[in-house]
Amino acid sequence: MVVRVLDDYYLAITAIITVGYQLIFFTIAYTFQIDSVTDFGGGSNVALLAILSFVLGQTWYVRQIIATTFAVLWGVRLGLFCLYRMLKSGKDSRFENIRSKFASLLFFFVLQMIWVWIISLPVIFLNSPRISNDEYGGKDVKFGSATDVIGVIVFTIGILFESIADLQKGFGHGVGIQIISVKSVTGIFLLCLQPTIAGVGTNAAYASISSPAFTIFLLMFLSGMPLNERPAHEKQWKQGNWTDYSKYLERTSALIPFPPNLYEPLPQMIKSTLFLEFPLYRFIPELENGDQSGLTRDGESSGNVAGNDQQ
Numbered sequence: 001m002v003v004r005v006l007d008d009y010y011l012a013i014t015a016i017i018t019v020g021y022q023l024i025f026f027t028i029a030y031t032f033q034i035d036s037v038t039d040f041g042g043g044s045n046v047a048l049l050a051i052l053s054f055v056l057g058q059t060w061y062v063r064q065i066i067a068t069t070f071a072v073l074w075g076v077r078l079g080l081f082c083l084y085r086m087l088k089s090g091k092d093s094r095f096e097n098i099r100s101k102f103a104s105l106l107f108f109f110v111l112q113m114i115w116v117w118i119i120s121l122p123v124i125f126l127n128s129p130r131i132s133n134d135e136y137g138g139k140d141v142k143f144g145s146a147t148d149v150i151g152v153i154v155f156t157i158g159i160l161f162e163s164i165a166d167l168q169k170g171f172g173h174g175v176g177i178q179i180i181s182v183k184s185v186t187g188i189f190l191l192c193l194q195p196t197i198a199g200v201g202t203n204a205a206y207a208s209i210s211s212p213a214f215t216i217f218l219l220m221f222l223s224g225m226p227l228n229e230r231p232a233h234e235k236q237w238k239q240g241n242w243t244d245y246s247k248y249l250e251r252t253s254a255l256i257p258f259p260p261n262l263y264e265p266l267p268q269m270i271k272s273t274l275f276l277e278f279p280l281y282r283f284i285p286e287l288e289n290g291d292q293s294g295l296t297r298d299g300e301s302s303g304n305v306a307g308n309d310q311q
Contacts, residue, residue, distance in 0.1 A: 043079025233283030
């Protein structure tokens with residue numbers, strides 16, 4: 001028998017649980033000044049909402065089972081991997097400047113509350129009485145349509161891409177912020193700089209419009225690419241690896257997987273537009289030193305490049 005809580009869509013109860021759940025992790029993170037619970041709190045929260053809405057709905061349709069399983073699988077995988085990564089490294093460079101600041105850290109968790117709830121909405125809606133229970137005006141839509149099959153394929157590709165990238169990065173095949181040498185780069189990291197972020201975007205596309213749109217916005221402009229790309233570039237520069245690393249950047253797409261041999265000769269305009277290699281992701285050493293003349297991604301000054309072109 002369906003369990004109705006506050007509303008027919010489970011919006012209120014899932015929002016309340018998300019706020020309380022994230023505040024618990026915020027309290028732990030701020031009190032003990034640890035980063036290990038931040039991403040774990042996000043991934044596990046997604047899994048919790050999926051299971052809760054599924055159990056409360058009590059209709060057990062095939063589409064609900066598959067969607068709920070996907071949400072739990074994605075959330076648990078993300079949460080456990082991030083927990084393992086933080087326990088292994090001890091800290092997250094994203095939180096260096098906000099870890100000890102109450103308001104700044106709280107703002108991060110507020111964003112995480114919004115993110116968790118929004119990306120969970122498709123599964124919450126699907127499991128709710130209003131959508132799937134005939135007593136509340138819902139119905140069972142049989143699984144097996146073309147869009148269902150496409151959704152399963154896209155989700156599978158996305159989570160595999162993300163999982164393989166995390167494993168390769170964990171074993172040192174990528175150029176993460178902790179990795180010093182670019183000579184050992186193999187696998188998916190040859191195709192793009194941030195395959196884990198690319199995998200998340202593909203994964204979320206299965207759900208609905210609002211869910212992946214918000215996720216992509218966060219990853220591209222707030223917590224994902226901006227907090228990963230520039231710090232990684234700057235660390236390579238400070239460690240004296242800029243010559244090799246800039247060559248890797250020149251031939252590797254920032255976000256969209258693409259063969260390096262085909263990507264390298266593309267004009268910067270194409271890379272900055274079609275391949276989403278926005279200026280805010282770039283680190284230019286000369287600008288850091290106060291020289292506004294700029295550098296290309298291979299480390300040459302713009303003046304030298306112009307001179308070479310004229311020759």
